[in-house]
Amino acid sequence: MSRRKPVLEAVGLSRTFTRGKAEIITAVNNVDFQLNESELVILMGPSGSGKSTLLNLLGGLDAPTDGSIIYRNPEDDSEVDIVKLDENKLTDYRRNRVGFVFQNWMLIDNLTAVENVEVPLYPSGISSRIIRSKAIALLRQMGLDDREDHFPKELSGGEQQRVALARAIITNPTFVFADEPTGNLDQDTGERIMRLLKRVCRSGTSIVVATHDIGLRRYADRFVKILDGQFQH
Numbered sequence: 165m166s167r168r169k170p171v172l173e174a175v176g177l178s179r180t181f182t183r184g185k186a187e188i189i190t191a192v193n194n195v196d197f198q199l200n201e202s203e204l205v206i207l208m209g210p211s212g213s214g215k216s217t218l219l220n221l222l223g224g225l226d227a228p229t230d231g232s233i234i235y236r237n238p239e240d241d242s243e244v245d246i247v248k249l250d251e252n253k254l255t256d257y258r259r260n261r262v263g264f265v266f267q268n269w270m271l272i273d274n275l276t277a278v279e280n281v282e283v284p285l286y287p288s289g290i291s292s293r294i295i296r297s298k299a300i301a302l303l304r305q306m307g308l309d310d311r312e313d314h315f316p317k318e319l320s321g322g323e324q325q326r327v328a329l330a331r332a333i334i335t336n337p338t339f340v341f342a343d344e345p346t347g348n349l350d351q352d353t354g355e356r357i358m359r360l361l362k363r364v365c366r367s368g369t370s371i372v373v374a375t376h377d378i379g380l381r382r383y384a385d386r387f388v389k390i391l392d393g394q395f396q397h
C-alpha cells in the first residue's frame with residue numbers, strides 16, 4: 165500500500181518544565197506524530213494534557229527537551245529537523261510556513277482588525293496596498309467586512325477569533341496550528357470557524373486543531389487523543 169509521506173513528523177518528542185525547585189512536569193511525553201499534506205487533525209484532551217505545549221513545539225515557538233520534528237518540503241522532498249535550526253532559519257520557518265491561532269488570540273490592542281491581519285506580511289516586502297487588499301478580502305470571507313477599522317476591544321470574542329484566524333492564514337502557510345479556536349464561542353460561530361478551517365485545509369494547508377470539544381470531531385480527517393502528555397491509542 166502506498167502512503168503519502170508526512171509533511172511534518174515528530175519523533176520521540178518531549179517537553180519538560182520545572183516548577184519551583186524540585187517539581188518536574190512532563191507536558192509532552194515521548195510523542196510520535198505525523199501530519200500529512202492537506203490534512204485536518206483534531207487533537208483532543210482535557211485541560212493540562214499538553215495540547216498547547218505540543219502545538220507550540222510543532223510551530224517552532226518552543227523547543228523540545230528531547231526528540232525531533234522533521235519538516236519535509238513537498239516541493240523538493242528536502243527534509244529538515246526544525247529542532248536543529250538556528251534562530252534565523254527557525255524564524256523563517258515560523259514566518260513562512262506556520263500560521264498560529266493562539267488560545268487567547270493575542271491580537272495587538274492598538275492595531276485595528278485589518279492591521280492585525282496584515283502584521284505577518286509586514287516583513288515580506290509586499291506593497292502595503294496589496295497587503296491591505298489581501299487582509300480586507302480575508303476579513304470579508306470571515307463575514308467581518310464592516311469591522312476592519314475596529315480595535316480588538318470593540319469586537320466580540322467570536323469576531324476577535326476570526327481576526328486571529330485571518331492573521332494566521334494571510335501568508336498561505338503550510339501549517340495552521342489552532343489552539344482552541346472555538347473555545348468560548350457559541351455553537352454557530354464555532355462551526356463557522358471550523359468550516360473556514362476546513363476550506364483552508366482543502367486548499368492544501370495541513371491543520372492541527374487542539375480542543376476539548378468532542379463535537380468538532382466530525383470536521384477531522386484524523387482524530388488523536390492526548391492525556392498526560394501522551395497519545396492514547
Ligand SMILES: Nc1ncnc2c1ncn2[C@@H]1O[C@H](COP(=O)(O)OP(=O)(O)OP(=O)(O)O)[C@@H](O)[C@H]1O
Nearest residue numbers: 181182183189191210211212213214215216217218
Ligand atoms: N511554562 C510552563 N511552566 C511550567 N509548567 C507548564 C508551562 N507550560 C505548561 N505547563 C504545564 O504543562 C502541562 C500541559 O500544559 P498545556 O498548556 O500544554 O495543557 P493544555 O492541554 O493546553 O491545557 P488547556 O486545555 O487548559 O489549555 C500542564 O500541567 C501545565 O501546567
Ligand SMILES: [Mg+2]
Nearest residue numbers: 215216267343
Ligand atoms: Mg492549552
